[in-house]
Amino acid sequence: MIEIKNLTKIYPHQNKELIALNDINLSIAAGEIFGIVGKSGSGKSSLLRCMNLLEQPTHGDVLIHHISLLSLNAQQLKKQRREIGVIFQQFNLLESRTVFENIALPLELVGVEKKQIKQQVDALLAWVDLADKTNHYPSALSGGQKQRVAIARALITHPKILLCDEATSALDPESTGVILTLLQKINQTLGITIVLITHEMDVVKRICHKLAVLDHGVLVEQGKVLEIFTAPKTEIVKRLVTHALHLELPTYITKRLHQTPALGLYPIVRLTFIGHKADQAIVTTLLERFHVAANILLANLESINETSIGFMLCQLRGHASSIAQAFGFLAQEKIKVEVIGYE
Amino acid sequence: MNNLTVAPLLLATAQTLYMVIISGVLSIALGLFCGLGLFISSNGQFLQSPILNRISSTLINILRSIPFIILMISIIPLTRLLVGTSIGTNAAIVPLTIAAIPFFARVSESVFCEIPKGLIEAAFAMGAHGRQIIFKILIPEALPGLIRGASLTLISLIGYSAMAGAVGGGGLGELAISYGYQRFDLQVMLETVVILIFLVQGVQWLFDHLANKRHIKKPLVVSLLLFVLCLLSPWLFASNKTDAETLKVGITTGPQQQVMQIVKKIAAQRYHLNLTVITFDDYVLPNTALENGNIDANIFQHIPYLAEQIKTRHLHLAAIGKTFVYPMGIYSKTLDSIKQLSPGALVAMPNDPSNEGRALLILQKAGLIRLKPNSGLLVTPHDVISNPKNLRFKTLDAAQLPRVLNDAELVALTNDYIKPAGLSSDQALLREGSDSPYANVVVVRKQDQDKPAYKKLLAAVQSKEAKAETEKLFPHGGAIAAW
Numbered sequence: 001m002i003e004i005k006n007l008t009k010i011y012p013h014q015n016k017e018l019i020a021l022n023d024i025n026l027s028i029a030a031g032e033i034f035g036i037v038g039k040s041g042s043g044k045s046s047l048l049r050c051m052n053l054l055e056q057p058t059h060g061d062v063l064i065h066h067i068s069l070l071s072l073n074a075q076q077l078k079k080q081r082r083e084i085g086v087i088f089q090q091f092n093l094l095e096s097r098t099v100f101e102n103i104a105l106p107l108e109l110v111g112v113e114k115k116q117i118k119q120q121v122d123a124l125l126a127w128v129d130l131a132d133k134t135n136h137y138p139s140a141l142s143g144g145q146k147q148r149v150a151i152a153r154a155l156i157t158h159p160k161i162l163l164c165d166e167a168t169s170a171l172d173p174e175s176t177g178v179i180l181t182l183l184q185k186i187n188q189t190l191g192i193t194i195v196l197i198t199h200e201m202d203v204v205k206r207i208c209h210k211l212a213v214l215d216h217g218v219l220v221e222q223g224k225v226l227e228i229f230t231a232p233k234t235e236i237v238k239r240l241v242t243h244a245l246h247l248e249l250p251t252y253i254t255k256r257l258h259q260t261p262a263l264g265l266y267p268i269v270r271l272t273f274i275g276h277k278a279d280q281a282i283v284t285t286l287l288e289r290f291h292v293a294a295n296i297l298l299a300n301l302e303s304i305n306e307t308s309i310g311f312m313l314c315q316l317r318g319h320a321s322s323i324a325q326a327f328g329f330l331a332q333e334k335i336k337v338e339v340i341g342y343e
Numbered sequence: 344m345n346n347l348t349v350a351p352l353l354l355a356t357a358q359t360l361y362m363v364i365i366s367g368v369l370s371i372a373l374g375l376f377c378g379l380g381l382f383i384s385s386n387g388q389f390l391q392s393p394i395l396n397r398i399s400s401t402l403i404n405i406l407r408s409i410p411f412i413i414l415m416i417s418i419i420p421l422t423r424l425l426v427g428t429s430i431g432t433n434a435a436i437v438p439l440t441i442a443a444i445p446f447f448a449r450v451s452e453s454v455f456c457e458i459p460k461g462l463i464e465a466a467f468a469m470g471a472h473g474r475q476i477i478f479k480i481l482i483p484e485a486l487p488g489l490i491r492g493a494s495l496t497l498i499s500l501i502g503y504s505a506m507a508g509a510v511g512g513g514g515l516g517e518l519a520i521s522y523g524y525q526r527f528d529l530q531v532m533l534e535t536v537v538i539l540i541f542l543v544q545g546v547q548w549l550f551d552h553l554a555n556k557r558h559i560k561k562p563l564v565v566s567l568l569l570f571v572l573c574l575l576s577p578w579l580f581a582s583n584k585t586d587a588e589t590l591k592v593g594i595t596t597g598p599q600q601q602v603m604q605i606v607k608k609i610a611a612q613r614y615h616l617n618l619t620v621i622t623f624d625d626y627v628l629p630n631t632a633l634e635n636g637n638i639d640a641n642i643f644q645h646i647p648y649l650a651e652q653i654k655t656r657h658l659h660l661a662a663i664g665k666t667f668v669y670p671m672g673i674y675s676k677t678l679d680s681i682k683q684l685s686p687g688a689l690v691a692m693p694n695d696p697s698n699e700g701r702a703l704l705i706l707q708k709a710g711l712i713r714l715k716p717n718s719g720l721l722v723t724p725h726d727v728i729s730n731p732k733n734l735r736f737k738t739l740d741a742a743q744l745p746r747v748l749n750d751a752e753l754v755a756l757t758n759d760y761i762k763p764a765g766l767s768s769d770q771a772l773l774r775e776g777s778d779s780p781y782a783n784v785v786v787v788r789k790q791d792q793d794k795p796a797y798k799k800l801l802a803a804v805q806s807k808e809a810k811a812e813t814e815k816l817f818p819h820g821g822a823i824a825a826w
Contacts (some may be wrong), residue, residue: 054468078472084468092464094483094485096484109470110470
């Protein structure tokens, strides 16, 4: 659906060059919800803007349906842009227009007749559950409602792709939930490919199928969300995941932690259970079979793409040999074990 | 002192509205165009053009930094090109418009700058093109701000239009200046100021109201209708003209305005001659307008002033007859006789060259000073060669002089300012006699001086009715017929 090839974006900046994107290669399949994560300044906004050529790449190419955007003339580009809906963090609704008129705008631009506009807009308003706000002005709406109007406006031209630029970052947790559910519904019932950029791993965890992580203009990791969450490769992504899963140890523990084993110290480990493994009574088994007591510090059950994943941080207490046996058992059970330190 | 009926007040209000509406609509439309151009050509916008942007921005700054009165005078050639004349209400519209365009351009530019950049980006993402961005996004979103800016523009136009009197444009401001500032008629000044306040308040209220509403179509139609009505008004409200000859006569603000009403009546009744009286606020433009052919005659100056103007400005003008001598006098609030004059006394006198000389000549005649021999009429304090009383001289704007009677021991007043100062001509300590060379004259273009219409004009000016009116206005020998 969307292919990004060797994309580089350089901004001139006070006689120097600022490399916003450095040789990015990405491939987004039709029907996916694809998350692009990065801190502010990581280049994720530039990347998104290159996908409808609001930003001109310095090198490289952007292909949609195997057609290079750079090869299109102005007229063709306008037509292509109508196939790509965009929603923004700040909603970008026109204050001078009502909800109805905002949603009708893209159709007005191409000269659709009034009767047809009314039909289409009314239908879509009902679909995003805003039928009662038809004649309200944006200033009278909540953030979540504004974003729903923006989504309706983006969908009115029946796009194949929806680009979301920090679409939930300005919203409260409840509205965020509503919008994410709506995006999921759009993806599932309309089959629209969604690319969303965010700085919140939580958003990615909740609805994305695939994920790419950007750092200082470089693509550091990409893959299925489940894989990246359970087996992050780079330090940056590990930190992001740990934070998103609320698996950070309290500082009073990290302070006392030793990095190497020693007499009288017991290991603190992170256990990751994927799928049905999350349902097993591991703690009991460890105690009964290996006489190893698992002292639970933190535990968390997550669901990523409908797969449940359990995380547990615990200290394993027992004879050194018993602990070694327990490690063997956990590996055998395909439970991922990471030693964080010794205490 | 209230000699003003409702009619001139209504006329002045109509003139102000006429000037403000026409120049307002034009400058808002053209200013919006410029402001939009500035915005979309600015850095980061879709018609980015740094050079064009900088040039137009500089041009706007230049226009904005020129004081209005200077702008008005310096664009006279353009004004004549556009409206065919450099005097009158229409001539005031050109500089008003040109002064207000850059103002509204800046206002609208800043309103456009406040539109979130994301809105424009969102529209581009929808596949909009430039014209759609302007008409679907920029203007509708900027509308409340543009309407507030328009009210600012109209209110400053009402302020600027007060200066229209300088080119004979009339209007409320001119009325307030001529009656209030120059003739000390407090009531008329208050009336005009109150009307101006209501006008400003009305505009502010109306536009605030409009800015809060989102629909602009009706107000737009109404203002365009008003604009068209104003454009047509010279025809709609034109007085039922006879086929009699018409002369345009320029005068300056002051009691002459009343005398001219009598002259006008006499000319029409007795000589079948229509006079259009155009009132100026200053002493330079009536001659310029006459030289240019925008008026046919003027009556406001005395012979020495005319001679000096002809010489320095190379004018082709000639006097066809005398009117009155308005003797200048030296007055005082503190002294009863010139003999009480103390050494080092301050003498205030008018700052225009001819009246300055005139005051010095009176002092010389009284033996108080001695001037360089053969130095003519245009003498200055530098020409004083003997000053036994060590008098100090201070020159001021003529209209300011009545206000300094408490601060200067002697004040030289021309005739127009005796009454406003609360004095009468016979209270002068020193006064010009009937031998004064400063008789006022009727002035026309040299090549036209033999036209019969001017004989009629002169006859009306020198009629006994006009003489009686003048003597009534300038009692106690304040005006001496010079023919």
